[in-house]
Amino acid sequence: MEKSWVLPLLLLHILSAKADFNGVHGMWIGGGISSQTPSGFSNNRLSKAFTALQAWKSAITDDPFKILDTWVGSDVCSYKGVFCTEPNDMSTNTLVVGIDLNHFSLKGSLVKELSLLSDITIFHLNSNKFSGTIPDSFRDLINLSELDLSNNQFSGPFPSVTILLPNLIYLDIRFNQFSGPIPEDLFNKNLDAIFLNNNQFEGQLPQNLGNSPASVITFANNNFSGTIPFSFSMVSQIKEVLFLNNQLTGCIPEGIGFFSDIEVLDLSFNLLSGHLPDSLSCLSGIEVLNLGHNQLSGFLPDSVCSLRNLEILTVSYNFFSGFSQECTTLFFRNVGFDFSGNCIPGRNMQRPPPDCSGIPGGLNCLRIPSTRPMICSSMYQKSDNSNPYIVGPPILPP
Incomplete structure (x- = not known):
């Protein structure tokens, strides 16, 4: 993992920025x-x-x-x-x-x-x-x-x-x-690193979040609410982003898969619900993916567990009903895989059956899994205008 501005972000250590004097x-x-x-x-x-x-x-x-x-x-x-x-x-x-x-x-x-x-x-x-x-x-x-x-x-x-x-x-x-609240103008600045975590910020995340050219953004341990802005899918340079321990609701945006270079994505300890987007399979550079302690449901697919650079995958304390055969190989690949506290039959350390009888978050974020692999390169295309990517719907092979 390329270490630019961030120094063990997952632990949120307080280390000084090293200046080259x-x-x-x-x-x-x-x-x-x-x-x-x-x-x-x-x-x-x-x-x-x-x-x-x-x-x-x-x-x-x-x-x-x-x-x-x-x-x-x-x-x-x-x-x-x-x-x-x-x-x-x-x-x-x-x-x-x-x-x-x-x-x-x-x-x-x-x-x-x-x-x-x-x-x-x-x-x-x-x-x-x-x-x-x-x-x-x-x-x-x-x-x-x-x-x-x-x-x-x-x-x-x-x-x-x-x-x-x-x-x-x-x-x-x-x-x-x-x-x-956080002002919108913050994400119009040419900042490479934005560390906001462990304050008392609140309100919704600005809708222009995707304008930021930052490689590192941390929102963790605040009181942000509402949904993750759709424009977040447009943050083209992002390497590490922490949303953990807020009060974010709604779906994980389908456009999350646009981040082919992202290495750390932590959405844990929020109120996100529904199925995982198919586009997660396009996070080819991801090393740490933490979705734990939300209200996510459905099936954990091969496409997520087969991401080649994974080092840590956490889906604990959600409502997943199962995972694919590929996910069982994570242990042999020396990948940290925590699926405790879900609704997976025949597995240890799962929720009691009464807790698994409903669908948290309702039907708003349910997705029908595709039976065909996603072609990730078709999720975005280069543009000649000032916007680096024109985003279109994912295209599946015929």
């Missing part, structure tokens, strides 16, 4: 090491950075690792957690281009003066105790490409100021106390 604006210096800058400020931007950092320092109320003891004097590039560019020639100024204060248990709030750090490209505060909201002045951080505020105590509505950042490609606000 030599990859932006040339060689970076600082982070607590003296940059040998003369006393005073060599340029106006360093003066603004000093103002911003000292204002922020005054709003930090607890510093158990004494990080701020280094935030003294005008040499901001010697402050621990602050990174600067190293001048390449006489015409290049030293600039503050990165803040990385991950895992320091700092307590406090963000201040509006941080907008003076207009040259920073990364801002990492993973695993601290910051609270409050994100200042509107953050809109001035026009060079910011990575924003990691995860595992803090931030609250309030979704920080819409992040949508105004023109160069942002990585947004991580998981493990906070944000609440309310």
